[in-house]
Amino acid sequence: MENLFQHILDRITELNPMHGKKLKKSVKSLGPDYFNKAEEFYQKYNRILFSSGKTIEFGIDCYLHMCNDMMFEQLRFMETGKYSNTSFDEVNKNVYDNPAVMEYHMNGLLMSEMLWHHHYKVYSFFKENFNHHLPSIARYLEIGGGHGLFTQEAVNDLPNAIIDVVDISKSSIELSKQFVSGGSVNYYLKDVYEYNPEVKYDFIVMGEVLEHVEDPVALLKKLHSLLNENGKAFITTPTNAPTIDHVYLFRNRKDVVDIIEKAGFEVYVESCIYAEDLPPETAEEMKITMMYAAFLKKK
């Protein structure tokens, strides 16, 4: 199908006009590069769906189901100021250990990668700054590779580097293997706390993982231990982002930076992007999600 991305936007608007309207408005200002990248991304996803007997309609249904979950979580969050889950065990029982929920949630998240302007802006921020680090990277690690979008960048930009991915989720690894093309990636299916390679890394990426754990400082300390003395890391995490699988609540930028510093890092480039195009005071009052992204070095 030609112009699959436009079809996705139109179909979402047909099925959920209020959400479709918001999406169309938020992506309008992103420019031709964005539309080309989004088209490439969804064509790739469509081929993966096709190989398992599904169509893009399945992805759209999963996405809208996930958005409804999020809207409900957002309503309760505005009321209580807390996430509905506070422990990994709760999320494990309700989400990770529930194949039906995992299927729509993971596919919904994947669909959101290019539909949400803040996801795309974080990706652009990464690309722009990652380029400056390329000459110093011989060993690259990604923790929680997810769909493989960042891994694909590493494969494209670091043809001679060792590229490793460690992920606790078998389905994430399978998805990444299908998504990432054109290079050699070593996948390790294990808990990062049990991952102890002999040689450390020059660059580590950990996108949207901190909010899923009870102790983000411990996780960042583990990342710290895997990094060379002069190594750099790129992390992202959302603030005020109630979803069915988020556990640790960062209320603002300062909450995230405090955790980063406690783990022995300092931020040297950062970006904060609200998920909705609203005046900052309205976004703050409504506790709208803000995506925090930063490049870190050891203190």
Added chain:
Amino acid sequence: METPEILNQLQTIFRSVMDNEDIQLTDTTTAIDVEEWDSITHIQLIVAVEKFFKIKFNAAEIRAFKNVGELASTIKSKLA
């Protein structure tokens, strides 16, 4: 509370949340008919509706609303 009264109250809430006094609601009104009704104002709307009618919707109910009539009918059943 009867449906026309609920609809009337919903119209007041919609006008206040969307900041548009011209909004005219009927049973069949959807987000296609109201320019300002998007996923953000929808959240503000649900918060205002829950507060005014002193009710709470569950996730399945929120997912099921296709138009204003369905919203009004869920409110009516919760008030019964």
